[in-house]
Amino acid sequence: MGMLLLQQDWLVFPFFFFFLSIYLIGYFIIFRNRNPKIRTEFSSCLISLFHGTPAAILGAIALFSDANRGFAASNTPFQKTVLDYSIAYFVTDLLHYVVFIPGDVLFIAHHLATLFVIVTCRYVVSHGAFSVVVLLVLAEVTSACQNTWTLAGACRLENRFAARVYDALSPPFYVVYTVVRGFVGPYFVFRMVQFYASGLASGLVPTWVWVSWAVVVFSAIGVSILWVYSRWVELIGERTATKLEQKVR
Numbered sequence: 001m002g003m004l005l006l007q008q009d010w011l012v013f014p015f016f017f018f019f020l021s022i023y024l025i026g027y028f029i030i031f032r033n034r035n036p037k038i039r040t041e042f043s044s045c046l047i048s049l050f051h052g053t054p055a056a057i058l059g060a061i062a063l064f065s066d067a068n069r070g071f072a073a074s075n076t077p078f079q080k081t082v083l084d085y086s087i088a089y090f091v092t093d094l095l096h097y098v099v100f101i102p103g104d105v106l107f108i109a110h111h112l113a114t115l116f117v118i119v120t121c122r123y124v125v126s127h128g129a130f131s132v133v134v135l136l137v138l139a140e141v142t143s144a145c146q147n148t149w150t151l152a153g154a155c156r157l158e159n160r161f162a163a164r165v166y167d168a169l170s171p172p173f174y175v176v177y178t179v180v181r182g183f184v185g186p187y188f189v190f191r192m193v194q195f196y197a198s199g200l201a202s203g204l205v206p207t208w209v210w211v212s213w214a215v216v217v218f219s220a221i222g223v224s225i226l227w228v229y230s231r232w233v234e235l236i237g238e239r240t241a242t243k244l245e246q247k248v249r
Helices: 003-007 012-030 035-062 078-098 104-127 129-140 143-155 159-198 207-248
Strands: none
Touching: 003 012, 003 035, 003 078, 012 035, 035 078, 035 129, 035 143, 035 207, 078 104, 104 129, 104 207, 143 159, 159 207
């Protein structure tokens, strides 16, 4: 019965209503007393918490449970379910940006590009989920930490405890994020491109598909590296200024 459920192509719809319900609960109940900007940002973080770590764990299980895993392997029912779960999340969060932050073109483009990769893998070629799910796991493995960091950062000016959490979490979060997005991710994408360019997946994953995947993922990695670099510069600048103030005193 469980496997039959996993083989259904309509799971993306209940997953979507699941994330939409969580967003609305956050917006209208949990964060209703916050100012409008924080209210929407926290609601987005809330659905991200329900997506990131579960998707990373389920994705890892889906990968290791596939005895035939590989860049050219066909998508398993479990892998399809993980992809549907992520499609539902990104559609929900995309609606959040379109409705509340339409000027954030970078994040809207990121979500559209990510959806393109996942949807083509899930519904167009039905192969390559190994590649996409590994990338999904790498992207979401820092999700819980990043959302906690984001929430603490948003409250740090008005809440001393949030400020302490933000300050304590920033260095280790930046280190892990740098390792995953700056080294592990690029290495895996290089191996993926190397495999597909060799022609070993010819007839299974069309050239236009894997090339577009590579372009999207390398672009996302580049943006991530620039983002974490700016965070490091900001952190080092703040710590240096604090030390200079202490010396002056």
